[in-house]
Amino acid sequence: MARRWTPQRFVKLRRIRVAASALIVLAVSLGMFQLTARKTVAITVNGETTTVTTYAMSASRLLESQGIDVKTHDIVESSAGGEKLTNHSVVTVQSAYQTTISIDGQEVPFWTTATSAAQLLGFFEANEHAAAKVTVNIDNIYSKLTGGLVINADGPVxxxxxxxxxxxxxxKLPAASILDSKGITLGKEDRVSVEKDGGKTILRVQRVTHGEETRTVAIPHGTQTIEDPSLAAGTTVVRQQGEDGEKRQTYSVTYVDGKKESEQLKSETTTKIAIDTIVAVGTKQPETSKSDDANDTSGNADSNENGDAESKNDATGDGSSANGSNGTTGSSSSSNGSADKNTGSGSGTSSNGSSSNGSSNGGTSGKTDSSASGSNGSGNSGNGTSGNTNGGTGNNGSKPNSGSSSGNGSSGNAGNSGNSGNSNNAGNGTSGNTNANNSGNSGSSGTNNGGSGNSNTNSNTNSGSSSNDSNSSSNTNSGSGSSGSGSDSGSSDASNARLWRPTAAQAQAYAAGAAAQRGWTGDDWTALVKLWNRESGWSWSAENASSGAYGIPQALPGSKMADFGADWKNDAAVQIDWGLSYIAQRYGTPSKAWEHSEKEGWY
Structure with missing residues (x-):
C-alpha cells in the first residue's frame, strides 16, 4: 500500500530540505572565509625577513601572535597601508633608539631608526631646505646604540x-674606529658630534676642560638716619661718610675648545666690610620768645606755667602730641597758677589703637572777670600705637578771651607714627595754626603658585580748630597695600622634557626629521604642516575649549599621549611622536589624514 502524503509529512520534509540548505551555505561560507582570511605575509624586523601564514586582521595582531615585542617609538608599517593586512602584505618593523640632536644649539633627545648619522641628518634636510642647524651628538661613542652608529654609509668623513x-x-665605520685610525684619544668629558656642511659629513671632536676664575666685586654701602635733639628741626648733618666694601668670588668654569661655556659660583669671601653713611636729622623745636604784650605769651605743651593772680600776662599752651609705637603711649600736660574764677578742663581720646592715654590739665590765671578754658588735643593711633596731646590756654586780665588747640598724632601701619606740630593761640579769639604730620605705610606681598598677596589699608584724619573763629584745618593720610599675585601653570620644567615648550618653528624642525624617517616627505610633509596648522598652529599648549583636545596634534583626550611620555602637556616631542604614530595607524599617511580632514572637518 502506497504511503499517503499527509500535511504533517509534507511539513517535515520541507524542514529537512531547509536545514540541509543552511548547512550547505554554512560550509561554503566557511570555505570562503578560509580562502580569504588566511594570508601569507612577510615580516621584516630590522632587516631580517620571515614569511608566515596568519588569520590576523591587522598588523599589530600579527606581530602579537608572532611574539614580536614592539616598543612605543618603534616604527611599524604595512604595505597595505596603516594597520591593514592583506594576503601577500609586507609588515616592516624598525626598532628605534635614542640619540641626542641639537636644534639651533638646543639639545633634544630624539628617537630614531636611522642606520647612520648621515642618514639621520638627511631626515631633517629632506623636509626643511632652510632648516635650522641640526647636529647629532654622540655622548658615548663606544655604546652599541650611538657609538656603533655608522657615520656615513655613502662616502668619506x-x-x-x-x-x-x-x-x-x-x-661606514663607527666613530670610535674612525677616531682610532686618526690617533685621536678622547677625554672623559670630550664631546663627539656629526654634522653636515654642504656635501661633507663632518665628525667633530670638542675638548672639554675646567678651570677657576677669581673676581673682586664691590659691596654697596647703605645709609642710616638717626634723630638728634640737639639740632634744629629740619637740619641734617652727615656724621659718617659711607664706603663700599669688597668680596672675592671664585667660580668653576667649563671651557669647550678653550672658550668659556658656563660657570658656577664655588665660594665667596668678604675682604672689606661696607661702612654705612650716617645722617643726623634735627628734632629740636624753636623756643618761642616772651613778650610784654598783654595778649601774646606762649608756653610749651609739655609744661605750661602761668604767673600769679596779679600778672597781666597770659600763658597760652601749645598743643603738641607725642606718639608712641607698638603699644607705648606719650602724654603732655599743662599746669597753671591759682586765682579767682580759674577753670580748667582736659580730655584725652584715642582711636584705632589698642592702647592710648590722654591727659590734660587746664588752668587759668587772671582777675575775677576773666575766664579761660584748656582742652587737650587727641591722639589717633593705628595698629597698636597711641598718641596723646594736651593743650593749655590762658587769658589776660582785661578781656574774656579764650583759645583752644588741638593736635593729632596718627600712625600708619606697623607702628609708624606722625607727630602734630604746635599751635599758638593768642588773645581776642585769634586762632593758632595746627600742623600735623601723618604717615601711612602700606605693604603688599605676592605669592606664587596661584597665591595672592594681602592688602593693608590705614587711614588717619587730623584736625585742629580755634575757639573763637570757625577756621579749621584737616589732613587725611592713607596708606594702602595692594595685593600681589603669582601663578605657575606649568607641571614640570625643562630638565624633565625632551622638547620643552618650543616655538612653532622648533616644533616643525623636530617633526620634519621624525616624519622623514617614516618616509613622509614632499606632499606628505606638506599635508602634515597644513593639518597641524589647522588643528593647533603648531602650539604645544593649544586646547579646544569645547572638546578638551590638546596639544599640537589635538589628541582627545590629551592624556592619550602619556604612552609616549609623562609630560605630554609641555613636551612637544611627546605630542609629535604620538601624533605621527596616530596618523600612521589610522590613515597610513598625512596626505590621507588631510584628505579626511578636508572632507569631514576632523581627522
Missing part, C-alpha cells in the same frame, strides 16, 4: 679635532 682637519675615506 671629514674629521675635525684639536684645530686640525683630516679625511677618513671609510665612512
Amino acid at each position: 671629514t674629521v675635525i679635532a684639536d684645530g686640525k682637519s683630516s679625511v677618513a675615506p671609510n665612512g
Whole structure:
C-alpha cells in the first residue's frame, strides 16, 4: 500500500530540505572565509625577513601572535597601508633608539631608526631646505646604540679635532674606529658630534676642560638716619661718610675648545666690610620768645606755667602730641597758677589703637572777670600705637578771651607714627595754626603658585580748630597695600622634557626629521604642516575649549599621549611622536589624514 502524503509529512520534509540548505551555505561560507582570511605575509624586523601564514586582521595582531615585542617609538608599517593586512602584505618593523640632536644649539633627545648619522641628518634636510642647524651628538661613542652608529654609509668623513682637519675615506665605520685610525684619544668629558656642511659629513671632536676664575666685586654701602635733639628741626648733618666694601668670588668654569661655556659660583669671601653713611636729622623745636604784650605769651605743651593772680600776662599752651609705637603711649600736660574764677578742663581720646592715654590739665590765671578754658588735643593711633596731646590756654586780665588747640598724632601701619606740630593761640579769639604730620605705610606681598598677596589699608584724619573763629584745618593720610599675585601653570620644567615648550618653528624642525624617517616627505610633509596648522598652529599648549583636545596634534583626550611620555602637556616631542604614530595607524599617511580632514572637518 502506497504511503499517503499527509500535511504533517509534507511539513517535515520541507524542514529537512531547509536545514540541509543552511548547512550547505554554512560550509561554503566557511570555505570562503578560509580562502580569504588566511594570508601569507612577510615580516621584516630590522632587516631580517620571515614569511608566515596568519588569520590576523591587522598588523599589530600579527606581530602579537608572532611574539614580536614592539616598543612605543618603534616604527611599524604595512604595505597595505596603516594597520591593514592583506594576503601577500609586507609588515616592516624598525626598532628605534635614542640619540641626542641639537636644534639651533638646543639639545633634544630624539628617537630614531636611522642606520647612520648621515642618514639621520638627511631626515631633517629632506623636509626643511632652510632648516635650522641640526647636529647629532654622540655622548658615548663606544655604546652599541650611538657609538656603533655608522657615520656615513655613502662616502668619506671629514674629521675635525684639536684645530686640525683630516679625511677618513671609510665612512661606514663607527666613530670610535674612525677616531682610532686618526690617533685621536678622547677625554672623559670630550664631546663627539656629526654634522653636515654642504656635501661633507663632518665628525667633530670638542675638548672639554675646567678651570677657576677669581673676581673682586664691590659691596654697596647703605645709609642710616638717626634723630638728634640737639639740632634744629629740619637740619641734617652727615656724621659718617659711607664706603663700599669688597668680596672675592671664585667660580668653576667649563671651557669647550678653550672658550668659556658656563660657570658656577664655588665660594665667596668678604675682604672689606661696607661702612654705612650716617645722617643726623634735627628734632629740636624753636623756643618761642616772651613778650610784654598783654595778649601774646606762649608756653610749651609739655609744661605750661602761668604767673600769679596779679600778672597781666597770659600763658597760652601749645598743643603738641607725642606718639608712641607698638603699644607705648606719650602724654603732655599743662599746669597753671591759682586765682579767682580759674577753670580748667582736659580730655584725652584715642582711636584705632589698642592702647592710648590722654591727659590734660587746664588752668587759668587772671582777675575775677576773666575766664579761660584748656582742652587737650587727641591722639589717633593705628595698629597698636597711641598718641596723646594736651593743650593749655590762658587769658589776660582785661578781656574774656579764650583759645583752644588741638593736635593729632596718627600712625600708619606697623607702628609708624606722625607727630602734630604746635599751635599758638593768642588773645581776642585769634586762632593758632595746627600742623600735623601723618604717615601711612602700606605693604603688599605676592605669592606664587596661584597665591595672592594681602592688602593693608590705614587711614588717619587730623584736625585742629580755634575757639573763637570757625577756621579749621584737616589732613587725611592713607596708606594702602595692594595685593600681589603669582601663578605657575606649568607641571614640570625643562630638565624633565625632551622638547620643552618650543616655538612653532622648533616644533616643525623636530617633526620634519621624525616624519622623514617614516618616509613622509614632499606632499606628505606638506599635508602634515597644513593639518597641524589647522588643528593647533603648531602650539604645544593649544586646547579646544569645547572638546578638551590638546596639544599640537589635538589628541582627545590629551592624556592619550602619556604612552609616549609623562609630560605630554609641555613636551612637544611627546605630542609629535604620538601624533605621527596616530596618523600612521589610522590613515597610513598625512596626505590621507588631510584628505579626511578636508572632507569631514576632523581627522
